[in-house]
Amino acid sequence: MFYREAGEFSTSYRDDAQTFPIAFDRRRYYLVLAVGFGVIPFFINDYWANAVLIPFLVWSMAALGLNILTGYCGQVSLGTGGFMAVGAYSCYKLMTAFPGLNIVFCILLAGLITALVGVLFGLPSLRIKGFYLAVATLAAQFFFVWLFNKVPWFYNYSASGQINAPERTLLGVAITGPNADSAVKYLFCLAFVVGFAWIARNLTRGSVGRSWMAIRDMDIAAEIIGIDPYRAKLSAFGVSSFFVGVSGALFFGIYLGAVEVTEAFGINQSFLVLFMIIIGGLGSIFGSFAGAAFMVLMPVLLKNILVGGLDWDTAIATHFEFVIVGGLIIFFLIVEPHGISQLWRIIKEKLRLWPFPHDH
């Protein structure tokens, strides 16, 4: 009985509605936060920050966003890359047009702009569903890549067609630009992601989240019990795009510092984020993190083991990675649609009962 809820009774509905009703979970969560904020920044090096931790945080943010739309509200989107691009380019335009504007506001405003664009592209969802909606969002994906390539105003007429993040500081410390320290960038992203995960959790535990899930599970019944499907779907598109926009802004401003739209925000990214939430767990906050961690860490691990350790050819290692991801997607879609987060729940269930499987 490593893990127990015996002797734990919620004594009020308020406690019962807590994020982690079991104290053990709560303590572990605080521990993760303490390590994330208080320990890792002191030990972090450039490699870990730039190859693992910062991308993990940025992708977690994108996965949270897509999970709200797809996992909670049941609207499939293949436009994530495109919406990340909207966030990135909005952030860039804001940074360069208003050099005095605080970087935090630039990123939040970029999220807000993406949210509005997302609502606009969510309008077809009121008419079409499933596969056809996915195709419509795919159109958004291609449209934005095309737009940011074709209209030089978006990249301030730079010769390379790239956008570069100018240096911006917060409390005198460089956050963006070449002088920003890895640990600072990491902490900045972490703060954003923790804040947004908290918001995602809040939105999904009350009536807003239930209206999304009701639409996902049975839209007709949802409407008949009083949920306005327009409101539910459009709010999911808006909130989801806000998250995705912020992740795009962080991806550009903090993580890479310079991007070219086709490469950074192509259709591959849309699929990558979709794979994250499928593998991590649809309709789960924890699953968004688990999926992002998996998709970021696996290539790094495989590269170290196969190329570094076993002397494989890089190209073969890359193909091997595709095979693994493909296999896992099929596995999770067919066997365990709730992804890693469900496996985790099952393990906890087992631990709770171990070693007495019938002790309930």
Next chain:
Amino acid sequence: MTEEAMDKPSDGVGCGAAVLMDIRNVSLRFGGVKALRDVSFDIREGEIRAIIGPNGAGKSSMLNVINGFYHPQEGEIWFRGKRRPPMKPHTIARHGIARTFQNIALFRGMSTLDNIMTGRITRMGLGLLSHAIWWGWAEREEVQHRERVERIIDFLEIQPIRKTPVGRLPYGLQKRVELGRALAAEPTLLLLDEPMAGMNVEEKEDLSRFILDVNDEFGTTIALIEHDMGVVMDLSDRVVVMDYGRKIADGSPQEVRNNQDVIDAYLGVPH
């Protein structure tokens, strides 16, 4: 029997009570299929009104018209003394009409508790921003509504399955959860589409008791479709009988049972 004689209230309950809903000359077509043909009847405040009839008679279609899921080509719906303009189902829900479905329509990915909490959506009004922050308004709202929902859970005796995903529940319990979700809205008019279908005798007795209790304790007006004549006789104050989209009889359970048209319809006498 004349139409007038049949419309006369025939037992104590609902007698003299105001008309809550008046359905006037409603016709509904799907292409060539006439699902409802010139149907008129009323539902009085506080009564249990049964709608019966053979398969395909148009009973479910009638409920779908009442809660705005189908829009009839002809006819009028009067609700609380006013003619109701065409409305979306979710608006009608906000006017106090809730229902259960012939085929269970629960939110399968959600727990019993969440399903029933969702039933209160028409009474929860906070926006995205207060939910994003949670502390304060949203949390208080959640707790308030949770208290109401817990009363329904106690009432339906489903405390042990509160946190169980509804997909895992047996059929009878799912039906009960669906009733709970409809009750959570505290509706003025509750529509039940074959609530007892597929239940054994014991389950039917339980559910009948719940329905009577709801009617008594909360004063909820109930319109119910049911095939089990025993249940209909026990529960309902007045019965509408339909066949081939038409109303063929209307009156007390006793009157309806002795009506020749009704007997013919159930025995399948050709028209």
